[in-house]
Amino acid sequence: MKKEYYCAGFTWNNGKDSQLKRFIQEGIWENGYDDKHVEAIKKVPIGSEIAAKTSFTRKKNGETISVLGVHGLGTVTANPGDGKFLSVKWQKDFQPFEIDKGGAYRSTITRVVSQKNIDLIFSSKTKALNNVELDIDLISDTFPLNQILFGPPGTGKTYNTIAKAVAIIDRLSEEEEAEDRNSTRNRYKELTTNGQIVFCTFHQSMSYEDFIEGIKPVLNQEDSDGNLSYRIEDGLFKRLCVEARYELSKTVSSRSSAEMSQAEIFNAAYNEFISRVEDKLEIGQPVELGSVTGLKLYVTDISDHLNLKVKHDGDVREKPYTVSRQRLLKLYTNFKRIEEIKNVHKDIRGVIGGSNTTAYWAVLSELYKIAQKTKKADHREIGQPLDSGLAYDTMKLLNTEIPLIEEQNSSKRFVIIIDEINRGNVSQIFGELISLIEDDKRLGAGEALEAVLPYSKEKFGVPRNLYIIGTMNTADRSVEALDTALRRRFSFQEISPDPELLKNEVEAFALRDILKTINKRIGKLLDRDHLIGHSYFLNLETVSELKIAFQNKIIPLLQEYFFGDYGKIGLVLGQGFISVEEALESRLFADFDHADYLAFSERPIYTLQNTSAMSDEAFVNALKLLMNR
Numbered sequence: 001m002k003k004e005y006y007c008a009g010f011t012w013n014n015g016k017d018s019q020l021k022r023f024i025q026e027g028i029w030e031n032g033y034d035d036k037h038v039e040a041i042k043k044v045p046i047g048s049e050i051a052a053k054t055s056f057t058r059k060k061n062g063e064t065i066s067v068l069g070v071h072g073l074g075t076v077t078a079n080p081g082d083g084k085f086l087s088v089k090w091q092k093d094f095q096p097f098e099i100d101k102g103g104a105y106r107s108t109i110t111r112v113v114s115q116k117n118i119d120l121i122f123s124s125k126t127k128a129l130n131n132v133e134l135d136i137d138l139i140s141d142t143f144p145l146n147q148i149l150f151g152p153p154g155t156g157k158t159y160n161t162i163a164k165a166v167a168i169i170d171r172l173s174e175e176e177e178a179e180d181r182n183s184t185r186n187r188y189k190e191l192t193t194n195g196q197i198v199f200c201t202f203h204q205s206m207s208y209e210d211f212i213e214g215i216k217p218v219l220n221q222e223d224s225d226g227n228l229s230y231r232i233e234d235g236l237f238k239r240l241c242v243e244a245r246y247e248l249s250k251t252v253s254s255r256s257s258a259e260m261s262q263a264e265i266f267n268a269a270y271n272e273f274i275s276r277v278e279d280k281l282e283i284g285q286p287v288e289l290g291s292v293t294g295l296k297l298y299v300t301d302i303s304d305h306l307n308l309k310v311k312h313d314g315d316v317r318e319k320p321y322t323v324s325r326q327r328l329l330k331l332y333t334n335f336k337r338i339e340e341i342k343n344v345h346k347d348i349r350g351v352i353g354g355s356n357t358t359a360y361w362a363v364l365s366e367l368y369k370i371a372q373k374t375k376k377a378d379h380r381e382i383g384q385p386l387d388s389g390l391a392y393d394t395m396k397l398l399n400t401e402i403p404l405i406e407e408q409n410s411s412k413r414f415v416i417i418i419d420e421i422n423r424g425n426v427s428q429i430f431g432e433l434i435s436l437i438e439d440d441k442r443l444g445a446g447e448a449l450e451a452v453l454p455y456s457k458e459k460f461g462v463p464r465n466l467y468i469i470g471t472m473n474t475a476d477r478s479v480e481a482l483d484t485a486l487r488r489r490f491s492f493q494e495i496s497p498d499p500e501l502l503k504n505e506v507e508a509f510a511l512r513d514i515l516k517t518i519n520k521r522i523g524k525l526l527d528r529d530h531l532i533g534h535s536y537f538l539n540l541e542t543v544s545e546l547k548i549a550f551q552n553k554i555i556p557l558l559q560e561y562f563f564g565d566y567g568k569i570g571l572v573l574g575q576g577f578i579s580v581e582e583a584l585e586s587r588l589f590a591d592f593d594h595a596d597y598l599a600f601s602e603r604p605i606y607t608l609q610n611t612s613a614m615s616d617e618a619f620v621n622a623l624k625l626l627m628n629r
Contacts, residue, residue, distance in 0.1 A: 004048040005112040005122055007105040010071070011054065020052055020071055029074075029086045037108050038083030044109075048076045049122050050088055055106040057186040066187060068105055070121055071096045106183060107172055143168050144491040145439050148421060148470040151495035153557065154533020157471040158419055160495060162188045165197050165415040168467050191415075198240055199417045202424030208431045211235045213455050232455045237433070239392065240414055244466040246395045247412040248444060266332045269370040270325060273363075274306060289362035292344050297362045310359045321359045327352040331364055338368045414466045421470035426486050436462045438489050474529035475561070497534050504539075506546050507620050509627065511537045517627060518554075521572045522561070530561045543616045550577070551612040566606035576622025581605040 010020040012032040023029055029050060031041055044050075052072035057065065072094050078087035099120055105112070112118055143164070149157040166172075166187050191197040208214065216233040234242070277299050280287045287299035289310070296313035300320050303309065309320040334351050341347045341361065348357040427434070432451040440447040443461040450461040470490065497519060499512035519531045536553050540546050555569075555577070562568045570578040581604065588601055611619060 004045055005118050006044060006048060006050045006109055007053045007068075007112055007121065008050055008109040009054070009107075010052045023052070023088070024072065024090045027077075027088060027090065029076075029088045031084050031108065033108065034084075040109060040111075041083045041086065042079070042081050044076055044079055044086060046076055046079055050074050050076055050086070051112075051121050052090075053105055055183055055187075057183075057190050065100055066190060068099045068121075069096065070099070073122060106166075106170060106187070110172070143467065145442065145464070145466075146437055146468045146470075146489055147491040147493060148472050149493050149495050150472040150474055152475050152497065152529060152531040152533055153473055154535040155495045155497055156533065156535055157473070157495050159535075161417045161419075161469050161471060164469055165417060165467075166191065168415055169196055169413045171413075195240075195243065195414075196412065197415045197417065198236060199419065200236060201419040202421050202426070202429065204424065206424040206429055208429055209235065211237045211429050212431060212433070212460075213238055213453055215455060234456075237416060238460065240416055241460070241462055241466060242392065242396050242399060244412075244414040244463045245399050245443060245461070247414075248463055248465055249399065262333045263329065265371050266329055266367065269367045270306075270328065272370050273366055274302060277302060277308070289366060291358050291362045293358060295358075297359060299363075308363060310356075310363070312359075321356045323356075323359050323363050327354070327360065328364060328367065331360060332367060332371075335364075338365050411465045416466065416468055418468065418470040420473065420476075422472045422476065430486065432460075433462065434486065434489070436460070437468065496528075497531050499534060501534050502537050504541055506540065506543055507616075507623070509620075509623050511540060511546075513627065514623070518572060522558075525568050525571065526561060532557060543619060547611045547614060547619050551610065555608065555611070566608070569608075570606065574622065574625035574628075576618075576625040577609050577611065579607045579609065581607060 008029055009032075010023055010029075011018050019030065019032070029052075031037055050073070051070050052074075054069040054071065056067055056069065058067055059065075072090055074088040074090035076086050077089050080087075112121060147164075149160055149164075151157055163184055166184050169191055170187070188197065192199065209216070212235045213232060214235065215230050217230055277287050281299075281301070289297040289299065291297050297310055298313065299308050300311050301309035303322070306325055308323040310323050311320040330352055331348065335341055335347075338361075341364075344361050345357045348360055352360070430437075432453075435441055436449055436451060439445065441449045441462075442464040443450070444464045448461060450459045452458070453460050468490075497515065499515045499519075502511040502515060504511050515532065515534060515537055522531055532554060536549055536557075537546075540549055555573075558569045558572060566578055570580070589597065594600075609622070611622075614622070
């Protein structure tokens with residue numbers, strides 16, 4: 001039988017308590033959970049190698065990276081099959097080590113499959129390799145491409161999206177989702193920083209133009225008068241699709257040859273040019289450009305978006321011209337060499353429009369010179385990965401040049417989290433995505449579809465390595481009211497109130513019992529879509545904190561649920577929170593003939609108590625009435 005390898009954690013209580021010393025002394029490894037990983041641990045074979053690990057993040061060269069710390073290695077000598085314990089012969093005098101980019105092994109116990117990872121973690125090859133990254137192990141992927149978490153307010157829907165997004169990208173199973181919240185939060189920040197996770201919230205003003213693409217006004221920096229112009233801009237979802245699509249095509253093996261494309265050559269040449277400019281500007285040396293007219297031009301600065309600031313020699317203008325990378329790319333891919341541009345003004349404006357064509361010609365001429373050297377120096381082999389640090393427009397152009405491959409185990413994944421997905425006009429925002437997000441219609445799938453977008457006239461599809469997670473508050477709008485076409489294309493997971501998460505007691509009242517009682521009554525009077533989530537009671541320890549929670553969260557929510565019907569709110573909370581004042585005045589209303597005069601006179605008046613102003617004794621008595629004690 002082939003030997004198996006596992007990475008296993010040794011910290012309990014959210015990473016605060018290390019059990020490693022005890023494990024080594026007792027010759028064991030113990031599962032810190034009673035209800036997780038039991039079946040997986042039962043199947044660990046005797047003779048398996050096990051690594052005691054930690055996963056964390058740190059800064060390196062300005063980037064937040066995940067790190068795998070290996071603190072012990074051992075061999076499983078016995079497995080009682082209880083899903084709790086393993087007998088382990090730990091190596092003596094083990095020297096801990098770390099591997100950068102090793103954050104994928106973040107569950108309590110995970111099987112290591114990749115041979116490269118086995119070599120890095122379990123053998124002496126670790127010391128011989130520098131600046132290496134762990135492979136992504138192949139596991140059974142249980143996450144749907146499109147899913148919506150729904151439930152009443154306060155149940156942790158948004159909280160859960162963080163764990164799910166990280167698990168999807170790190171290829172953990174659903175059972176292995178995020179056990180150490182601090183580690184998960186750090187990993188989430190890392191992934192949002194590098195663009196693999198994007199978070200947005202739908203609202204009434206959200207539009208197709210924001211989500212996919214639209215015509216947006218921009219201030220033309222190349223125009224000396226600063227006139228307003230309009231251009232087509234890609235929305236956040238389309239940009240994410242472009243990046244995800246590129247990741248599916250990053251290997252040269254997906255092409256017929258190993259030659260660099262026009263876009264890749266431009267990217268390499270432009271980066272080289274920027275590097276030369278930065279070096280000269282740093283030492284105060286002028287960056288001179290030749291022009292078609294013979295006048296000298298100078299690069300004076302580089303913008304945050306890596307666009308160039310260019311001035312003519314002796315120009316009295318205060319503001320330099322902007323030569324944009326995006327427009328240079330269009331020119332470079334339209335003309336194979338600088339000699340093809342016969343009429344500078346006419347030819348360049350025909351491709352990019354705008355003004356200051358001489359500045360564009362000058363920079364473009366330099367790029368062609370660098371590009372010739374880049375082509376000669378290119379000896380890339382088939383299968384060598386493409387550059388990940390491409391500008392968005394270069395990446396977008398490459399997507400039209402490189403054939404698409406199906407998602408592989410090593411493909412980088414992306415997740416978009418759409419909070420409050422039902423608050424926007426979903427049909428309007430998604431547009432043609434209603435069809436394109438289906439599993440079998442994704443790029444790379446058997447029935448893949450592409451649509452021509454209305455503004456840019458570009459072909460557009462949604463790649464298979466992009467996951468959509470939505471959240472939906474059922475108290476705002478029920479699942480049934482959601483667009484039928486969208487409902488059919490999403491998997492739905494209900495996130496219900498979980499009273500068992502509430503461990504604290506306040507004045508002998510278990511918070512879990514208070515929540516259960518309130519929700520039973522709401523369920524009778526309304527429905528399960530309008531329950532109260534456990535988060536309203538989390539981490540409450542004192543009477544004062546509980547009073548504030550009732551005053552600022554629970555009572556306002558009930559007022560919204562029951563539309564001011566204080567009689568029903570009284571049935572939920574009891575007389576301690578709502579007092580009833582009987583109408584005793586015989587001549588309350590003016591003398592007027594009305595059919596319901598007597599009924600109005602006898603109607604009770606309800607008064608909500610200000611719980612934050614109540615004494616502790618009065619509040620505790622109100623809780624007794626709520627709980628029928």
